[in-house]
Amino acid sequence: MLIYGHLFSSYTWKGLIPLYACEIPVEFRAIDADNPDNYAFVQQAHPAGKFPVLCDGDTVIVEATAIIEYLAATQETAKRLIPTDPREAVTVRMLDRIFDNYVMATAQHAVGAYIADPENPDPKQLEAASTGLKRSYAWLEKWLGENEFPSHVSLATCAAAPSLFYADWVERIPEDCPRLAALRAELLALPSVSRCVEDARPYRELFPLGAPDRD
Known part of the structure; x- marks a missing residue:
């Protein structure tokens, strides 16, 4: 392939x-x-x-x-990657859409604003990213308190890992979302995800907001 x-x-x-x-x-x-x-x-x-x-x-x-x-x-x-149980499959597909549409795409508001104007990013776009991510984080924290995230690598894992990695650079996961922060750390420790993190390390200067000195 x-x-x-x-x-x-x-x-x-x-x-x-x-x-x-x-x-x-x-x-x-x-x-x-x-x-x-x-x-x-x-x-x-x-x-x-x-x-x-x-x-x-x-x-x-x-x-x-x-x-x-x-x-x-x-x-x-x-x-x-896709559970054979239809209900479990629905859950991972739901999480896939949430991480793509309401975590990664929301963080992109801020990234796009800095790409468009690094010196004066649109404050409305920055606010949209911050507000939207906080709302998504709160929803995910509640969901994790009531449900179990798939323990094996699945479609949900593949969507969650990069979304949480970069979104946390845009808007730090708050202290009142400990389950979500723990999930991010757990995902980044997976060998398949860690490999992506390390392979991308030489390109960190490309992050429009400035990559934090962590991860």
Whole structure:
């Protein structure tokens, strides 16, 4: 298999984590200035020219969630990424949407504001990120108090790990969300996630808000 992306990209992490966790052989193809052919391929493969993109022979899969679903459907070692129990499968898919739409996408408000104007980021966008993340954190903290997060690497893990990693850089998980902070630490300790963190370390200067001296 081939996967196209960038090692500092949260959604590339989301595609790489299941490949690493399930020990599926893959060749990484970087999207950067040194690899214009890779960039050109992604531009034609994805309707918006975004990554990651997975190639398995003649099969091309775009969007990280779909990549994970594809791996679960086609790879023996990846079956547990999507639980076989329908109700459990609904839960991991629900969490996937929450982490993508209300954690990562919300943090992106602040990231986008700094990209647009590093010296004077739009305060409305910064406030939207801060307020939205605090609300999402509170919801997740309550959910974790009433439910058990999947103990094995699943679609939920693949969405949660990069989302919480970067969102915490934008808006620190507050002290009144200890379960969520503990989940973040637990996820970052997983070998498949730790590998992504370490591989991305050389690119930290690219983080528009300035990467914190931690993690």
